Amino acid sequence: MSLVIHNLHARVVGGQEILRGLNLEIQKGRVHAIMGPNGSGKSTLSKVISGHPDYEVTAGEVLLDGVNILGLEPDARARAGLFLAFQYPVEIPGVSNANFIRAALQARLGEGEELDAVDYYGDLYKEMDKLEIPRAFTARSVNEGFSGGEKKRNEVLQMAMLKPSYAILDETDSGLDIDALKIVAAGVNAQRGPGIGMLVITHYQRLLDYITPDVVHVLVGGRIVHTAGPELAYELEAKGYDWIREELAESASA
């Protein structure tokens, strides 16, 4: 059981290629981290996997538990178990957080099935408490006027409620203060388990102190160029990306 990304090439529709033959396998039950310089294609990878209409896939496949999801609409991919915590969560005016999450859960039920309101609010409040999100946020419009950190917490709340089988967290740590980072990391850790594979995109080792990854990958120029254990994150923190670029240049010229 895994999310397999095989030889993925993707570009902005009618524009430049951003992902250039990317290979990656995220196993259920494991946490993978991706690090990489700005503009290397990390967010693009997360959006291409989830079906953002700005991008077109020119080659390769993405298999979710063996099923190629590239032909599916974004919502079908989501209902198949894919979740993306956005680097920049979107504001939806007028739609309350509670109604939004409820509608998302309702969309996963069959025709004629109705979400039980009492159970729903019970679950919602429990997860909000874990993430120390005040109750007032249920009535506020989705992400509207939320601080950067509040938006990130709200992404993790949605993930907790929707219980995906594969989750991509795109810089969920950025914008969080130190206390919030601990709370959010605890929230993510609580969701770790055999039923979920996670891909955590981050720039900072700090997050990985709290959410210890099983594997760390480096993404440069639209490809995974290096894969190692958690110690790789420390190395990157200490040395930056130049040494990887140099290694790449050497292997290319060799």
Add this chain to the structure above:
Amino acid sequence: MSTEVISQIDVDRTRGDFHYPEQHTFDAGTGLSHATIDYISDVKNEPDWIREFRHKALDVFLSKPMPTNWASKDLENIVFENIRYYLANAQRPTRSWDEVPDDVKRTFERLGIPEQERKFLAGVEAQFDSEAVYSNMKKALGDEGVIFVGSTDGLRDHPEIFKKWFGRVIPTGDNKFSALNSAVFSGGSFIYVPPGVKVKHPLQAYFRINAENFGQFERTLIIADEGSEVMYMEGCTAPKFETATLHSAVVELVALKGAKIQYVTVQNWSANVFNLVTKRAVAHEEAEVKWIDCNIGSRLTMKYPGVILKGRKARGEVISIALANNGQHQDTGAKMIHAADETTSNVISKSISIGQGRATYRGQVHIPKHLKGCKNNTECDALLINSTSRTDTYPAITVRGLGNSVQHEASVSQVSAEQIFYMQQRGLTEAQAMSLSVNGFVNDLVREFPMEYSVELKRLIDLEMEGSVG
């Protein structure tokens, strides 16, 4: 609990799209002439003053040009000669659903009207083509002196009140379509609420068009006497025909000193209906009139509910929601005519344009120079769903005099691809995502509605959005 309500007051357009074979005992024939008017007056056995009123109105109608210079050219597609102006089986509605002819009864049952009546209404009038077929009110209200009947009955049974107010708020010559209505009007409600009586539950009228090539011209007159309160709700549907159907109503409200009238409309005509309606109220001293107007259906709607703020401290309000889908033009707005000191008016309009749909807001606020302490607030927000959608705003605000204040805000926003993607990533289909955005956009206004109607409105929006996404 909410689903229960939905299934019972579900009047979406697909459900309204059915019709029974026509059988009309009274038929004024096709086309419009003075003979048509005599036919209607004869059938209704009307007094001479009304007959004359109708004939004069026809002349005014014929002499007035179509307002295509400022409104839509689509008006030219109305062929007045092809329309039937009066179709009915009887002139008197029954007070019991059991006495309503089977087909007609089945129509209203399919639309859920008798059920709503049992659940939350103080009275119901059901109009089928030109006449009310059913009209009833809780007995207690009758005992308090409340009158709630069809306009035909109102004219016959309460001439002293009827004649005093009829045509006083909206003169025949107000516009071409008010003249047309004045010539051939039939049906609509006549309501009188005596001083101090507060009608707790809403009175409802349901207007149903069944016949093809037909025009419905109901005439509603509501008088709330001093210190009284009433809420009136109207709904409407018609089957979708290939040919155009015309609906042209005139609604006059009179709120006497300290009275309160709320008038709620959920307009869901099929997409072949020209809906050209004139609605206006007079608010006397310290009276309050609130129009809550939702336009979801029709091909072209032109409707600008107004309040003439005639007495000191009178209040007028228009809350309007318009949804224009492909092939629809919702040309709506509000008129606030301040005619006394310390009068206040509030207009909040939200429109949604989908696909090639077009929404137009026309507002008129008039505060003359000699008045003091008047206030108007106008907000109009438009939401565009696609890049082909269209919205126009024409506010005309004439505020003179120093001690008066006016506030005007307008916004146009678009549902962004990023919002849709975000919602889809959470598992909502594109249509569900759109619905949620649209409902979010109108949410604060929908809260002003009686619960039963807000549920219905939400459901109608969902259906529109479902139909609009491929």
